[in-house]
Amino acid sequence: MAQFLNKVAIVTGASSGIGKGVAMHLASLGCCLSLSGRNRDNLNETRLKCLESSNGLVKENQIIVVEGDLVDEINRVNLINKTIDHFGRLDVLVNSAGIIAKGTVEVTPPDVWDKVMDVNVKTVFHLTQLAIPHLKKTKGNIVNVSSVNGLRAFAGVAAYCVSKAALDQLTRNTALELAADGVRVNSVNPGVIITEIHKRGGMSDEEYAAFLEKSKTTHPLGRPGNVDEVARAVRFLADNQDSSFITGVTLSVDGGRNLVCPR
Template sequence: MDFADKVVLITGASSGIGAATAIHFSKQSAKLSLIGRKENNLKKIALYCEKAKGNKPLAITADLTDDGDAKRVIDETIEHFGKLDVLVNNAGVIGMGGIKNTSMEIYDNVMATNLRSVFFLTSLATPHLIKSKGCIVNTSCIASNKPSTMTLSYNMSKAALDQFTKCVALELAPDGVRVNSINPGFVKTNLLKDIGLTEDQLELFIKNVVGNMPLKKPVETDEIAALIGFLASGNAKSITGSCYFIDGGSNLK
């Protein structure tokens, strides 16, 4: 797969799955617009990408829950590269709690980040994607399809994101724009870092999660990046409106 001359915008590129995806696309010669909140982490990934193929990414520090920042992300990308071919809506947060103990602050933050910001950024990107006959890949989660007592707002946000993928795929198909999601199972990233568990508790939590995965191993960020790369490529030209589970078999249980 070669993305030479393709402009790829990746949100949440400063860490985890988004960072691996940025590195994956940089190796395929893509022109990258990388978005994250933590400037130092974003710069590190941008430099790594630049070293891979010599293309210098545009790194934009932005909080996507802020509409002004989201608008700046699209404006600066178009101003810098002149077009947009691939939008990877990957930034996300997790919120802990069920109906008994999820604060509205947690609920609002999860929905603002995982859903509202995706809706708004995609709406801003759509005219440019129609022009380029580009595509969108959304990072959803196995949680979209599996009930949990521990992460109610997160699961709801990802279930809605899958419906967003399907509706927008249907709407934009006549414009030649494809839209898909990837739905990973557990991956070792920084996602669970701030959920309020001690290191020991987190280790035990992860051990249990991985123990419940039929393949008994976490999914790796590189595998997910490769799947996103495939869905964004011409090899997937007939695929739209699909949710691809990459979860070590977790969806089977």
Template structure:
């Protein structure tokens, strides 16, 4: 049986590696991102790239509908699309806050709502990308951390609500990951080298995670090997929150 997944924020970083890992596991994938680079992932009969803004009202239902039209079923939703902001609360504007909610929270809720009837039919699952910032306090991330805390709680709530209906819902919580998010944030630091040193010192393994390491965790949470796991937030953080 060929399984079908929808992955948001799939053009780069963790999302792109999730698509690669899912393809290796035999999934057919609808990969959505506002970045036109998503078109590079087109693979005839296997990966359907969709250039769309996840914050647009029509995108969640349209994307789930595309998966059903192309492949006839839905087995997995990976809510990965997000944006990052590291800024003290006094420097965080209402527009900053609203943009984070619009990208990090609302689409995850709306994609889940559109997907769940079909996941119930297939006894499928959802894997959300949260963050350690949604589990612990991290300085200068008040708005971003709130959004990731919302993803953590959405994961737990849906896991309870749908456990009896055969749908599992889990999340990964990465620490620092070697992606464009981190590069952009560090470039704005007065001393990028010192900032990197602090980041590495907070990760006991002495390095940041790779996007593929997070992608592997996401694919594990979707796999039969994790059939007994739901409502779990799996940290992929190099030991950060174990300190």
């Protein structure tokens, strides 16, 4: 994948889960990285893993860590500015940071609703705005990490479902508006992927174990997915050679989950 060698990518949510997996996969292809997250220790661990994954293709000064909660505008501006100051360009923006919260429409508190929307939609919207001038210069692209929940309704996670549906529409709108500039914009829509997001959203260890077991029946391929499977889909969409004529898509990486009725 020589087309990624020395390209520059921002990966949000890079301290864990899908974001970490995406960063490691892109590093293995020689991509320079700006890693964003809230936990510096975890980001530094991701940085080391990326250097290991690169097998020497990426040097230490080609991966930077930019700590900060992207809900705060100053941190969003800082992420873009530090990336451009350090690398002088931006080729790929991967919006992977996201949260989930339990709650039906009837009982979800407004502050929880606002937090989910802020993280999953508003931060992506503003980072996209900030990145667009730089992506136009490189004919770069954006990959948003959405969810099967953006395509289908699931009871008990109302704010999350709505936020991911909004993200999918943002993907389509941005793709349409930037097409004339040669900037592609796409989303991946994972099903259940083995990460820590559900535990952070309130599931106990026992609940999560039962959730993964149930996923064997709710996903037609008979299992939950893994981070690397999503990372490879992100790589495909970020590849200006392999996906050069693809923009505005929501690519399901969900073992067929979106094809079936909720059970």
